[in-house]
Amino acid sequence: MSLEEAIRLLASATLPTDFPQQWADLGCGSGLFSQALASFLPSGSRIFCVDKERQTLRSSAEGEVTLEFLQRDFVRQPLLWTDLEGVLMANSLHYVHNQAAFLRRTQAHLTPQGHFLLVEYDTEHANRWVPYPLSFARLEKLADQLGFAQVNKLAEHPSIYGHSAMYACELIP
Secondary structure, eight states, X not given: OOHHHHHHHHTTOXXXXXXXXXXXXXXXXXSHHXXXXXXXXXXXXXXXXXXXXXXXXXXXXXXXXXXXXXXOOTXXXXXXXXXXXEEEEESOGGGOSSHHHHHHHHXXXXXXXXXXXXXXXXXXXXXXXSSSOOOHHXXXXXXXXXXXXXXXXXXXXXXXXXXXXXXXXXXXX
């Protein structure tokens, strides 16, 4: 996926832009979606990019948003930050076995207005790359159980694997 495609997936998210923000990107991989998110955040914002594997991240377009990498297992190790404006999880929530408990625990690290941006495959079929799939329909039910006020589907993108589309959405408290 290109950076432009990642930006399009997140483009309609409802992000405040009037103050610098702190976000965490859990399972950041190469930082593609970290960079996409950075393109929407105001100058002075910071994204804590977390992945189990060591990554080398490029800074945001004009360097106005700091991308700070931390090698860490976000599933097994607790988050280090509080008062985050948001948590981005692009193709990473499907690695979490107990997604409800994880989202509940992670939500405690958000400000009262903080929310999740998720990118997932719209499938119910597990495989070795998507061990705990989370279709959009299942996510809507899960979000309702957890008390989120809104689940907004932002966009879809065809998967290069051809089995199901990817979707981007936001969970708003």
